[in-house]
Amino acid sequence: EAGVAQSPRYKIIEKRQSVAFWCNPISGHATLYWYQQILGQGPKLLIQFQNNGVVDDSQLPKDRFSAERLKGVDSTLKIQPAKLEDSAVYLCASSWRTGGNYGYTFGSGTRLTVV
């Protein structure tokens, strides 16, 4: 089966600019996650979707980050305006459904550098 697709692979922007990331999960996976991974740390959950509804966005900095999942399939994560501390790898993952004993399938991530 095809994996989780993410684009772009790399992005360099200046602070205060905006940026958007795209994710296409594995077909049939109801749950989609966005994680932020700062260099040297483990991934931190930003937002979790079940189909096109938000399950958990408690760690999403809502003053600058937004995300949506179009028709319960693709998802976009946006940062506006970006700060230097947003430099990180943004990982998208999907699983069959929330809860339960399922592993996640991760995409290769988007490496964001804010200068």
Place this chain on the structure above:
Amino acid sequence: SQQGEEDPQALSIQEGENATMNCSYKTSINNLQWYRQNSGRGLVHLILIRSNEREKHSGRLRVTLDTSKKSSSLLITASRAADTASYFCATAGGGADGLTFGKGTHLIIQP
């Protein structure tokens, strides 16, 4: 916040030796999972162990879980150069929460 704490933070061994990594967590879990991440890549799911299981095997991987001590270990036997990567434990609570990851163990296999 990060639930799991891996130990050690870094580990360097010779090819052919066994590698053991440990993970401790704080709250009750539904399952615990281990992932591998090669430099600059996404995470790859290795193995999942349920809270009512004590040990699980997959190829050269052996995972143990002690819920009374809130700890898990990952053993990689007969290590290979290709095993060089960062390894993360991640915990899933009983509800609809997403996985919570630790900071990882960076494993280097010396040829």
